[in-house]
Amino acid sequence: xxxxxxxxxxxxxxxxxxxxxxxxxxxxxxxxxxxxxxxxxxxxxxxxxxxxxxxxxxxxxxxxxxxxxxxxxxxxxxxxxxxxxxxxxxxxxxxxxxxxxxxxxxxxxxxxxxxxxxxxxxxxxxxxxxxxxxxxxxxxxxxxxxxxxxxxxxxxxxxxxxxxxxxxxxxxxxxxxxxxxxxxxxxxxxxxxxxxxxxxxxxxxxxxxxxxxxxxxxxxxxx
Numbered sequence: 455x456x457x458x459x460x461x462x463x464x465x466x467x468x469x470x471x472x473x474x475x476x477x478x479x480x481x482x483x484x485x486x487x488x489x490x491x492x493x494x495x496x497x498x499x500x501x502x503x504x505x506x507x508x509x510x511x512x513x514x515x516x517x518x519x520x521x522x523x524x525x526x527x528x529x530x531x532x533x534x535x536x537x538x539x540x541x542x543x544x545x546x547x548x549x550x551x552x553x554x555x556x557x558x559x560x561x562x563x564x565x566x567x568x569x570x571x572x573x574x575x576x577x578x579x580x581x582x583x584x585x586x587x588x589x590x591x592x593x594x595x596x597x598x599x600x601x602x603x604x605x606x607x608x609x610x611x612x613x614x615x616x617x618x619x620x621x622x623x624x625x626x627x628x629x630x631x632x633x634x635x636x637x638x639x640x641x642x643x644x645x646x647x648x649x650x651x652x653x654x655x656x657x658x659x660x661x662x663x664x665x666x667x668x669x670x671x672x673x674x675x676x677x
Contacts, residue, residue: 460542460553462591464531464578466523466561472510474577476503478566489565514563517580526580527561530587534559537635541592544631548663551603559591569594571601588636593625600624608671616674623649624670630657649673 479490479498497513498506517523546552558575562568567590569576576594578587600621609617623646629639642650649670656669 460557461538462534462557462559462595464527464534464559464561466527468511468518470560470577471562471564472507472514473503474562474564474566474568475510475514476501476506477568478564517563522580523561529584530559530561530578530591533584533588534591537588541595541632541635545596545599548627548631548661549599549603550663551599553595553599553602555598555602557595557598559594567594569597571598571605574598574602583638585636585638589628589632589638589640592628592632592636593640596625596628597621604667608667611671612674616677619646619649620667620670620674622646623653626650626653627657630654 475494476498479495480500493513494510497509511518542553555574558573560575560577562577562579564577565579565581567577567579576591576598578590582590605617605621608620612620622643625640626642633639652673653666653670656666660666
């Protein structure tokens, strides 16, 4: 096997999942209004992770013991492997960079899928359909590319908040170039609609990622 082959490793990590549930209950998102299970909210809200962990683990104990966890990992992994090579080929071509770090995908019991560019890793949900989980993989991996190659330079120009907005809005490209891999639309956040429309228009006129980023930075500087 080629050691430079790009691949995603799929697994479950209880500690990471519990943290994701706690984080979701305490995260004040500037974009989305996620529905949080009142029981989880009661366990986690305004508490530290270590204060919530034991009770949270008890709340999810039956799900964690069920075969549903392992079956979801198997199904999503098998489906992803069918498109993985083509996905990375297209993404490398679009971004004009090859992402060579090993990526880990962790199953979560939440409907919110976080990512970590430092590990690097992201989450996929037990409650999503196969097409939605595949598009989630694409969405989060695109974030990892952005962090690896462009985040630092763009943040210096427009600041953290606008760079974060751009990172999220750029995933509209998945609908233009990858939809045939998973047949599920990347809807994005309502607050980014105008920026996503601008990205779509610019990309259709000229499929050049660095040119697109320059245009987006100029656009966001005026906001």
